[in-house]
Amino acid sequence: MSILDLEMKIAEIETKLNEISSDNHQEIEQLQQQLHRYKSRAYQHLTAWDHVTLARHPKRPKAREYIEYIFDSFIELHGDRLYRDDEAIIGGIAKLGNQSVTVIAHQKGCTTSENIKCNFGMPHPEGYRKALRLMKQAEKFNRPIITFIDTPGAYPGPEAEERGQGHAIAECLREMSSLTVPTLSIVIGEGGSGGALALGVSDEIWMLQYAVYSILSPEGFASILYKDGSRAQEAAEVMKLTAQDYLNRGIIEKIIKEPTGGAHQFPQYAFDQLKDQLEGYLLQIKKVTAKQLLNKRYKKYRLIGEYDSLNR
Amino acid sequence: MGFFLQRQRKLKTSTPKRDINEGIYTKCESCKEVIAVMQLSSNLEVCPTCGFHHRMTAKKRLESLIDPGSFKEINRRLHTLNPLNFPGYEEKIEGLMEANDLNEAVVTGIGKIAGESVAIGIMDSHFLMASMGSVVGEKVTRLIEVSISRRLPLIMVCASGGARMQEGIYSLMQMAKTSAALAKHNDAGLLYISVLTHPTMGGVTASFATLGDIIIAEKGASVGFAGRRVVEQTIKQKLPDHFQTAEFLQEKGLVDLVVSRQELKQTLAKLIDLHEGSEG
Numbered sequence: 001m002s003i004l005d006l007e008m009k010i011a012e013i014e015t016k017l018n019e020i021s022s023d024n025h026q027e028i029e030q031l032q033q034q035l036h037r038y039k040s041r042a043y044q045h046l047t048a049w050d051h052v053t054l055a056r057h058p059k060r061p062k063a064r065e066y067i068e069y070i071f072d073s074f075i076e077l078h079g080d081r082l083y084r085d086d087e088a089i090i091g092g093i094a095k096l097g098n099q100s101v102t103v104i105a106h107q108k109g110c111t112t113s114e115n116i117k118c119n120f121g122m123p124h125p126e127g128y129r130k131a132l133r134l135m136k137q138a139e140k141f142n143r144p145i146i147t148f149i150d151t152p153g154a155y156p157g158p159e160a161e162e163r164g165q166g167h168a169i170a171e172c173l174r175e176m177s178s179l180t181v182p183t184l185s186i187v188i189g190e191g192g193s194g195g196a197l198a199l200g201v202s203d204e205i206w207m208l209q210y211a212v213y214s215i216l217s218p219e220g221f222a223s224i225l226y227k228d229g230s231r232a233q234e235a236a237e238v239m240k241l242t243a244q245d246y247l248n249r250g251i252i253e254k255i256i257k258e259p260t261g262g263a264h265q266f267p268q269y270a271f272d273q274l275k276d277q278l279e280g281y282l283l284q285i286k287k288v289t290a291k292q293l294l295n296k297r298y299k300k301y302r303l304i305g306e307y308d309s310l311n312r
Numbered sequence: 313m314g315f316f317l318q319r320q321r322k323l324k325t326s327t328p329k330r331d332i333n334e335g336i337y338t339k340c341e342s343c344k345e346v347i348a349v350m351q352l353s354s355n356l357e358v359c360p361t362c363g364f365h366h367r368m369t370a371k372k373r374l375e376s377l378i379d380p381g382s383f384k385e386i387n388r389r390l391h392t393l394n395p396l397n398f399p400g401y402e403e404k405i406e407g408l409m410e411a412n413d414l415n416e417a418v419v420t421g422i423g424k425i426a427g428e429s430v431a432i433g434i435m436d437s438h439f440l441m442a443s444m445g446s447v448v449g450e451k452v453t454r455l456i457e458v459s460i461s462r463r464l465p466l467i468m469v470c471a472s473g474g475a476r477m478q479e480g481i482y483s484l485m486q487m488a489k490t491s492a493a494l495a496k497h498n499d500a501g502l503l504y505i506s507v508l509t510h511p512t513m514g515g516v517t518a519s520f521a522t523l524g525d526i527i528i529a530e531k532g533a534s535v536g537f538a539g540r541r542v543v544e545q546t547i548k549q550k551l552p553d554h555f556q557t558a559e560f561l562q563e564k565g566l567v568d569l570v571v572s573r574q575e576l577k578q579t580l581a582k583l584i585d586l587h588e589g590s591e592g
Contacts, residue, residue: 154538166518174495177491194519201491240480240481297492301485
């Protein structure tokens with residue numbers, strides 16, 4: 001049974017429990033036992049594919065909800081000054097406590113019409129160019145930058161190619177690596193490929209507990225390596241794409257705890273967990289000089305890679 | 313991470329050595345004209361009839377660009393591991409090493425172009441489509457660092473299917489690593505010329521390949537981020553033949569110039585000469 005089927009079963013039993021008369025002790029007990037069984041199956045032994053499913057869950061909170069809950073007085077800024085405003089990436093200035101920060105995020109929609117507007121969180125080059133413009137602005141005014149990553153990937157359409165998708169991403173990578181202000185990226189849902197990394201070359205990378213981050217979608221990975229996109233579940237296991245995998249491998253710095261069953265079950269819990277960590281981090285990062293930041297950031301990415309040396 | 317281990321290489325003898333020169337005649341991939349292998353080879357793998365640029369090995373590319381006897385390879389021994397324990401990956405790499413007489417998909421070193429020293433990297437698409445895993449990313453990064461410390465112009469002859477799937481997130485992060493090194497190279501005021509050859513796609517396009525001060529595309533090369541098939545699937549339509557070609561990219565303002573293989577060395581030499589003494 002997939003995690004979504006289990007979720008439905010759980011909801012069914014919970015509804016029954018609410019409807020049942022309170023003196024029907026025997027049935028209540030039976031239902032509660034059932035509920036317990038399903039919950040432990042659903043949430044205790046999650047496969048990699050379960051993580052992918054939760055990360056893409058239609059009800060999972062989106063970047064804008066995090067931003068509105070966590071920050072004060074967020075003012076959204078639009079456009080790349082070159083072509084148009086890409087709503088797959090949103091950005092602006094906000095306050096956390098008394099600290100001004102620049103916030104940049106991939107934005108997925110909650111409804112179909114929202115998703116059409118923000119292209120399911122898949123940016124065009126102008127989205128990345130807007131992000132870069134806002135990063136440079138943050139650097140000028142010495143504001144820390146916080147990015148929220150949640151995208152299936154950069155949009156693979158003909159106009160995106162014509163306007164230089166590769167170049168737009170590459171420039172983000174290069175420029176982020178040398179920004180003189182503190183930078184932090186949080187993967188809140190799906191971190192898909194170069195389109196995710198373009199907002200992710202930061203001092204630290206955090207992930208929500210059930211978020212995933214990968215070189216390509218498991219479907220894409222399976223279609224390239226197994227020549228069969230339907231083997232995505234198997235691919236997800238091989239790809240080692242969960243927050244815990246990356247923490248173990250030293251790729252990310254922190255996991256933000258989610259409520260049982262995923263952030264959509266109780267969004268405020270995830271927001272509060274993240275807000276709490278963010279406040280602490282911003283205080284701590286104030287004491288670090290720009291030079292120290294740059295050295296540490298360069299070293300973080302410089303050291304990623306697994307290889308050895310031949311004897312001949 | 314990023315550890316070194318001296319390791320006894322497992323020798324694998326079952327893969328037969330492929331000899332591309334075993335035939336005397338071959339067919340042009342584009343116009344299907346029959347050409348003598350020797351003739352094609354001496355014409356830099358360019359079809360004498362239709363001008364189609366066939367893929368070239370790194371070794372041949374080096375011979376075509378670098379002054380004879382001037383090339384010194386660096387970091388040749390860096391060797392790929394299997395960080396995700398992807399089934400069959402080590403065997404695949406061993407087989408490609410044997411078949412191509414290469415240790416990985418990029419050859420890096422210092423050499424001379426028309427008498428001027430350059431740091432140069434050449435990707436070889438015969439090696440797993442020159443996809444970028446840890447070793448490719450590390451060799452390119454070390455080349456950039458050598459170029460900075462010796463204050464040499466940097467040239468990357470790119471060709472790649474993109475990031476290497478088998479190494480997962482490690483491959484993705486090579487995009488960040490190489491781009492960060494290029495930021496330092498840029499700050500040092502040094503010249504970086506990127507040459508895009510057929511095919512340059514995905515994570516390589518979205519990192520060092522498109523960060524050149526000057527970007528040259530080789531005639532007819534396909535260059536893009538998303539592959540043609542993926543784009544066609546997205547819009548459920550066929551794309552015109554010239555989509556993502558070097559000429560298309562120039563028209564869209566994405567590359568500085570398109571040159572034929574025969575003109576490449578001369579063009580690089582001119583550009584290097586034009587920057588002589590002007591590097592900050």
